[in-house]
Amino acid sequence: MAQISDSDLTETGLDAPSDPAGRVLILACGALAREILALIKLNDWGHMDLTCLPAKLHLYPDKITDAVANAVEKHRADYDQIFVAYADCGTGGMLAAKCEQLGVEMIAGPHCYSFFEGNEAFGKLEDEITAFYLTDFLVKQFDAFVWKPMGLDRHPQLRDVYFGNYTKLVYQAQVNDPALDAKAALIAEKMGLPLERRFTGYGDLSVALGGILRG
Amino acid sequence: MSDEEEIILSELSDEELTLQMHDDLYDGMKEEIEEAVNILLERGWQPYDVLTKALVEGMRIVGIDFRDGILFVPEVLLAAGAMKGGMAILKPLLAETGAPRLGSMVIGTVKGDIHDIGKNLVTMMMEGAGFEVKDLGINNPVENYLEALETGEFDILGMSALLTTTMPYMKVVIDTMVEKGMRDDFTVLVGGAPLNEEFGKAIGADAYCRDAAVAVETAKEFMAKKHNQMAAG
Known part of the structure; x- marks a missing residue:
């Protein structure tokens, strides 16, 4: 994988691989990219690919739910399963409701400070x-x-x-x-x-x- | 303004000075606002006129540009800081001169939440608009609100929360007011970044206020309704 910069993770996120290798796509906040990549490597979770939305979305929590939903729809056909690596993150339950509607799982808890x-x-x-x-x-x-x-x-x-x-x-x-x-x-x-x-x-x-x- | 000659506030006419104050509020220039307030008072202006024609009007412009995305939170905070400087001079004088009072409000950030920027803006704008405001500060359990409301000194309860984890506490306060049979004695206004109109309705508030300027207008509307009802009754 090419070098990723923290400022890119903040501003633009991380694209999904152009040729999906895994069966599961982790759709994450850019703020979690390095931790998730580290866990994938550490545990040899070769069945997982990662894509990230810009971490800066957290400055506008009301935009997170739609952004996640759009990304789920975009990648759904390429994977058996999509897992949303967001907690509630200030969406007031909106993200959980949307994930349930879309049939995808997400991380439990109010925010990353809590689940870390x-x-x-x-x-x-x-x-x-x-x-x-x-x-x-x-x-x-x-x-x-x-x-x-x-x-x-x-x-x-x-x-x-x-x-x-x-x-x-x-x-x-x-x-x-x-x-x-x-x-x-x-x-x-x-x-x-x-x-x-x-x-x-x-x-x-x-x-x-x-x-x-x-x- | 930096390209222009330095402006000597005391040399401006009343009208020019008022307009200059609007500019200075917009630019968050606290010392200039304090100086201008004192100049107008020395010229014999009534404190209430200084407040409404210079400060409140200036903040109204700030509020419009904030709403329209021209100004952002840091600039509004600086403007608010400048207004606070002017208010500190005017407040004791307003009390002495018996300035018109539109109503009274007790306001506080709910339990578990220490965020108070929005609440402080509302407090200042409400005071500027002629409301008497008691600010309970941050992290308030239901008891604090009830104790204040039970004094009978207030028309309006304002509650603020910034976190999705703390905003449900507003319902705890309102439900307790209902249990005690005192809900209908007060107008309940709620606000905070994660809230919206639906949430306000769902918890039984009278209104959700998007920002400080909306809070002032909403409070005025409810007070006018109350006065009309009392006049009709």
Whole structure:
């Protein structure tokens, strides 16, 4: 596979292979591409291909459901099964309803922070409503995803208007990478929040993909 | 404005200064707004006129351009910050001079949610429009809302949520109001990014408000209806 850049995953996503090799297509958010590719390699899931929608769709959650539905229809004829690697992701149940209607499965849980942590464990973190979460991908794409869309590159004085109610930045690490740890530390400083690093690995993402049968 | 000569606010006529204030609000220039408010007050303007003709009108323009996709959230926040500076000067004066009061509202972000940007904009725009507003802040359980409503000081309840996981809590509040037989005593307005009109109807709110400007207009409509009903009764 050709080199993929994080900014491409944010802006344009990832095309499905032109000659489908697997029987299952994972239709994912661009923010999960690297983790899913790592899991496919790690587990030798040769029955799976991957395509991603632009991660930036998360800035407009009301657009996610239609984008996923269109992609399912586009690729349906090429695969035995399509699995949607999105959680609810701010769609308010709309994505789950659409997936049910389309007859495809998706990941359980409200968002990737929850399934990386493990949905059950995350549900118990009720005291964490004042935590701002970042994953590996979001640490790498922090400026494109958070800082610039919020206008903080142009108006840094708005920082506390946005983040004033948060008490900490939780970096959910999927892999151990000192470079990402260093970047997360810089981000925490930029946001004016204390940093808590938490290694989650792939959490329920691994469980959800592992449940897809080889057929 | 950067290519032009520096503008001396105190040298502008009232009309020019008012228009300049609209521009300065649009550009989020807090210090200039504070200076201009003080100039108008020194010239003998009534605080209520400064509020409505300069600040509220300026924010109305900001609201229109936000709605039309010309301005975005960061710019609206800067404009709001500038208006807040002007409001801080006017608020005590408005209370002293008995400015017209359209109604009163208690507002808060629901339990489990700490997002308050939209709520703060609504609070400021409502105050600007002549409503008295009590802001309960963030992460409010139903008890906080009820305690405020039971004082009898408010006409309107406003609830805000940014998360799909927290917005259902609005229904908990409304259902509790129904249980206590107090739902019909108040107008309930709801707002927040993931909400929509259907959700507002489904949970039993009186209206969903897309943005702060809509919230003000909706609140005015409900207060007018209430006054008409009282006049008819």
